Amino acid sequence: MELPALAPLWLSLQLAAAATAVLLVVGTPLAWWLARTRSPIRPVIEAVTALPLVLPPTVLGFYLLLLMSPRSWLGGLWVEITDTTLTFSFTGLLVASVVYSLPFMVQPLQAAFESLGRGPLEAAAALRASPIDAFLTVAAPLSLRGFLTAAVLTFAHTIGEFGVVLMVGGNIPGRTRVISIAIYEHVETLRYAEAHTLAAVLMLFAFAVLVFVYVFNRRLSVRVV
Amino acid sequence: MSSDLVATGIDAAGAVAVARSPRPSPRRVSAGPVAPPASGGLLEIDVRVEFEAFGLQVEQAIPAAGVTAVFGPSGSGKTTLLRSLLGFEARSRGRVALDGDLWLDSGRGIRIPPHRRPVGCTFQDGRLFPHLDVGGNLGYADRRSTPAPVAAAPITRDDVVDALDLAPLLDRRPDTLSGGERQRAALGRALLSRPRLLLLDEPLSALDRQRKEEILPYLLALHPRFGIPTLYVSHAVDEVALLADRILVLAEGRVQAFGGTVEVLEHLDLTSLTERFQAAAVLEAGVEAHDGEYRLTWLDLDGQRLSVPRIEHLAVGESARLLVRSRDVSLATERPSPTSIRNVLSGVLVALDQDESTAFAEATVDLGSHRLRARITRASAVELGLAVGLPVFALLKSVSLDTRAGR
Numbered sequence: 001m002e003l004p005a006l007a008p009l010w011l012s013l014q015l016a017a018a019a020t021a022v023l024l025v026v027g028t029p030l031a032w033w034l035a036r037t038r039s040p041i042r043p044v045i046e047a048v049t050a051l052p053l054v055l056p057p058t059v060l061g062f063y064l065l066l067l068m069s070p071r072s073w074l075g076g077l078w079v080e081i082t083d084t085t086l087t088f089s090f091t092g093l094l095v096a097s098v099v100y101s102l103p104f105m106v107q108p109l110q111a112a113f114e115s116l117g118r119g120p121l122e123a124a125a126a127l128r129a130s131p132i133d134a135f136l137t138v139a140a141p142l143s144l145r146g147f148l149t150a151a152v153l154t155f156a157h158t159i160g161e162f163g164v165v166l167m168v169g170g171n172i173p174g175r176t177r178v179i180s181i182a183i184y185e186h187v188e189t190l191r192y193a194e195a196h197t198l199a200a201v202l203m204l205f206a207f208a209v210l211v212f213v214y215v216f217n218r219r220l221s222v223r224v225v
Numbered sequence: 226m227s228s229d230l231v232a233t234g235i236d237a238a239g240a241v242a243v244a245r246s247p248r249p250s251p252r253r254v255s256a257g258p259v260a261p262p263a264s265g266g267l268l269e270i271d272v273r274v275e276f277e278a279f280g281l282q283v284e285q286a287i288p289a290a291g292v293t294a295v296f297g298p299s300g301s302g303k304t305t306l307l308r309s310l311l312g313f314e315a316r317s318r319g320r321v322a323l324d325g326d327l328w329l330d331s332g333r334g335i336r337i338p339p340h341r342r343p344v345g346c347t348f349q350d351g352r353l354f355p356h357l358d359v360g361g362n363l364g365y366a367d368r369r370s371t372p373a374p375v376a377a378a379p380i381t382r383d384d385v386v387d388a389l390d391l392a393p394l395l396d397r398r399p400d401t402l403s404g405g406e407r408q409r410a411a412l413g414r415a416l417l418s419r420p421r422l423l424l425l426d427e428p429l430s431a432l433d434r435q436r437k438e439e440i441l442p443y444l445l446a447l448h449p450r451f452g453i454p455t456l457y458v459s460h461a462v463d464e465v466a467l468l469a470d471r472i473l474v475l476a477e478g479r480v481q482a483f484g485g486t487v488e489v490l491e492h493l494d495l496t497s498l499t500e501r502f503q504a505a506a507v508l509e510a511g512v513e514a515h516d517g518e519y520r521l522t523w524l525d526l527d528g529q530r531l532s533v534p535r536i537e538h539l540a541v542g543e544s545a546r547l548l549v550r551s552r553d554v555s556l557a558t559e560r561p562s563p564t565s566i567r568n569v570l571s572g573v574l575v576a577l578d579q580d581e582s583t584a585f586a587e588a589t590v591d592l593g594s595h596r597l598r599a600r601i602t603r604a605s606a607v608e609l610g611l612a613v614g615l616p617v618f619a620l621l622k623s624v625s626l627d628t629r630a631g632r
Contacts, residue, residue, distance in 0.1 A: 122313055123352040125339035127418045128369040134340075137365070141356045 005194055007174055008182035009201060015090070015178060016158040019097040023105040023154050024147075026098070031109035032135070035116075053103050061167025064096045068168065088170045093178070096168040097158045104153040112146020113139065145217060152213050156206060266290075266324030268422065268454070272309045274302075274317045281305045281478040287471075289323060289422060289454040294469035294486070296459060302478040303458045307424050310456070311346055312339035323422055345420030345453075349427045351407040353399035359410045360395035366417040380451060385413045388450055389443055405436035409443060416451060423455040429464055444468060466490060466507045466548040487546070491596050508547040508595045512539050527593035531568050531621075554599035555620040556588055558609050568621040572597065574613055579603050590619050 034046060052060055068075045068086035078086045086092040116139055124134035140147070162180040169176030171185065179198055186195035266289040274281040281302040287293050295303050309317040312328065321329040323344075328337045345366075353362050367382055386392050389409045399407060408428050415423060428444065429437045445468065448455055459465050465472060465486065472489040474482040482489050490507040510524035515535055524531040524545060531547075539545055561569060575596070576589035586606045590597045597619050611617070 118313075119348070119350070119352050120354060122311075122339070123348065123354065124365075125313075126311060126344070126346045127366045127414065128340050129365075130340050133369075138354055138356075142354075 005197065006201075008177050008179045009198065011090075011174070011177065012159050012179040015093055015097055016155045018094050019101055019158045020105075020151050020155045022094065022098050023101060024151065027102065027105035027109060027150070027154075031106045032113055032139075034106065035110045035113035049106050050103050052100050057100070057161065057163025058167060060100060061096065061164040064099065064164065064168050068092050068095065087168060088172060088176060090175055093165060093169045093176055096164045097161060100161055100164045101154045101157045104157045105150045108146050108150040108153060109143070112143040112149075116142055148213065148216060152209060156209065159202070159206075266454075267322075268456075269320065269322045270306075270310070272306065272317050272319040272321060272329070274305055274309060274314055276316070279478060281309070283475070283478075283480055284319075285473060285480050285483055287456075287473065287483075291470035292448050292455045292457055292468050294457045294459060294465040294472045295475060296462075296465050296469075296472050297475035297481075298460055301460075301475040303460070303475055304426060305478075306475065307346070307426055307456070307458055310342075310422075310424060311344060312337060312342050343419075343421040344424060345415035345418040345422070346424040347408065347411040347415050347426060347428050349431055351399070351404075351411045351431075353402075353407060353410055353414070355399050358396050358398050359391060359402070359413075362399070362410060362414050363391070363395075363417050366414045370417060370419040380416055380419050382417060384451075385416045388416075388446065389413045403436065404432045405439045408432065408440055412443065412447070416447075416453070420453060423453045424458070425455060426458045427460070429459070429461070441467065462490070462550075463548050466546060506549050506551070506596055506598050508549060508592075508597075509544050510547060511544050512536065512541050514541060526570070527595060529570050529592070531570070533568075549597060549621060551587060551598035551600040553622045554590075554597055555622070556590070556599050556601055556605075556609065556611070557618045557620060558611075558615065560618055561620065564620070566620045566622055570597065570619045570621070572617060572619060574611060574615045574617050577606060577611055577613060579606070588617075590617055592619075 030045075030049070034042060034049070065087060066072060068078070070076055070079045070085050070087075075086050078084075084091075086095065120138050120142060121134050124138045125131075129137065159178075160180060161178075162184065165176065165178055165181060169178075171177050171181050177185075179202060183195050183198050183202075186192070186198065268287045268289045270287065271284045272281065273283075279300075279302070283302070283306055295306060297303050305314060308314040310321060310328070317329065318331040319329065320327070320332070327335050328342050329335060353359070354365065357365060363382060363385065386395070389412055391410060391413050394402065394406055394410060397406075399410070402410065408431075412425075412428070415425075425444075429440060432440065441464075447453075457465070457468055469486045471484060472482070472486050473480060474489060487507050487509055508526055510526040510531060513523040513525045513530070515522050516532075520535045521532045522534070522536045522539070522545075524533060524547075533545075533547075536545055555566075556574075557569075560571070570590075570592055572590040572592040574588055575591045577586055578588075579586040580603075584602050584604070585600055586603045588599045588601060588606070588611065590599060599619060
């Protein structure tokens with residue numbers, strides 16, 4: 001089959017990689033805070049973080065669309081700064097994906113950080129490690145499995161998203177037409193062969209990733225704890 | 226353990242423990258407030274920690290020298306005190322200072338974070354980093370520490386590896402170590418943080434008897450070799466008697482006593498603080514002679530003679546510390562006819578505490594400058610006609626334990 005047909009797959013991979021990278025940076029401190037804080041607002045923040053799990057993607061997409069539209073404060077600001085609109089753009093998709101996949105990054109990380117307990121960090125502090133030092137040299141290496149799980153879940157979840165993308169990004173070939181939307185459109189237009197190809201590629205990809213994760217996880221479990 | 230034990234009496238499971246005391250006798254520190262030695266500093270503690278069900282309130286200045294045991298039953302606040310000193314107890318209020326350097330002064334809003342306090346510690350469960358091997362754990366401490374101004378010579382990694390025999394363990398991961406090896410590695414790591422104060426939280430409590438015997442020699446050698454002032458938290462009388470120069474006794478979050486080890490253990494009503502079978506007295510006796518034929522050491526205790534299995538590392542004239550558990554002492558009103566019990570001491574009964582809720586009574590016998598405790602049944606107290614002021618003979622079912630024989 002000709003190359004352009006695979007363009008949605010390529011776009012999805014780019015989007016998922018970017019969303020995972022952004023969420024690693026944003027989600028790690030958030031998960032760390034949630035795992036360690038005794039603040040009374042913690043349940044509120046946890047609820048907000050988990051909201052994308054329970055909201056229908058169309059609802060989330062609808063609000064994101066309103067927020068990113070050039071007439072809203074955020075969308076307007078974006079237009080002023082970059083001279084492009086957030087809606088129906090790759091950047092807009094990325095913002096939406098980050099919001100949508102947030103719980104898939106934060107929850108495994110939070111669980112991993114919580115399971116550390118206070119022991120290793122106190123041991124590090126007693127050896128003169130500052131909090132950041134202790135996080136990087138003790139907490140993070142001991143939470144490798146959590147990071148792996150979180151990254152894979154986030155990546156896979158972003159690849160599979162549909163409703164939010166459709167609301168926020170639409171279906172612009174090469175810009176916002178990701179693989180799930182391409183498959184949907186192929187089916188709608190009765191082009192089953194193309195739908196089959198993309199679906200099979202996605203399935204094989206998902207299977208390979210999961211096998212990798214389980215193999216890696218087993219190795220890790222032998223070496224760490 | 227069994228090879229270090231020589232039973233001359235009956236009960237091989239634990240009567241008299243012979244401790245070393247390599248420092249020349251007398252090495253008394255008077256009971257009550259202890260004046261700081263000229264060379265060392267002072268750890269000033271005035272800490273309050275309020276919990277819902279429990280409050281810790283400790284106000285005590287402790288010489289920052291030698292080994293100070295923090296002793297008390299489970300739940301007495303030992304670990305909370307330790308965590309306050311380390312800076313892990315966010316609810317602690319009051320004042321903590323080492324040699325005048327403030328670590329905590331809640332009144333002035335001073336709270337030095339844990340990683341800036343020059344204190345090293347070991348935890349009950351070791352807490353080695355599981356993702357690093359033993360060498361990596363040592364290196365972690367080594368890289369982050371600054372040479373302690375107190376130590377005359379800086380502690381080197383080689384010193385620590387040598388003192389704790391860590392060389393064969395350096396490439397091992399913590400999860401492949403035995404409990405004793407883990408504690409040794411944790412001790413090494415704490416030393417390499419080059420602390421001005423070392424806090425050891427029940428380093429032996431998670432170990433079985435055999436492992437304890439393995440670790441004790443290292444603990445005993447630690448302070449003489451590195452000279453780091455140490456707080457040793459424990460609820461075991463025998464460990465404290467062996468290791469500590471002075472004792473801070475905690476119960477229900479309050480200081481019950483503070484002073485030299487021998488005095489505190491002699492005068493304290495240990496039965497109320499420890500489990501009954503732990504009640505014990507500490508005696509200090511001079512080495513009079515060694516007997517090659519029967520492999521015994523003769524000790525002089527206030528003019529009376531005692532024999533214990535030979536203590537190889539003590540020379541004549543040095544003093545040995547003995548721990549005598551009250552359950553291993555029997556009483557008689559006449560000098561007993563020959564028995565297999567070798568050690569019979571004469572004294573005067575000075576107290577007899579009957580516990581009406583049990584079959585037992587605890588008798589205190591004055592030997593001159595030492596006191597012994599004996600746990601006897603109330604029935605035998607009546608049969609013997611025991612009364613305060615009566616001369617009695619104390620029979621020590623002596624089983625001796627030379628804690629350094631393994632080295």
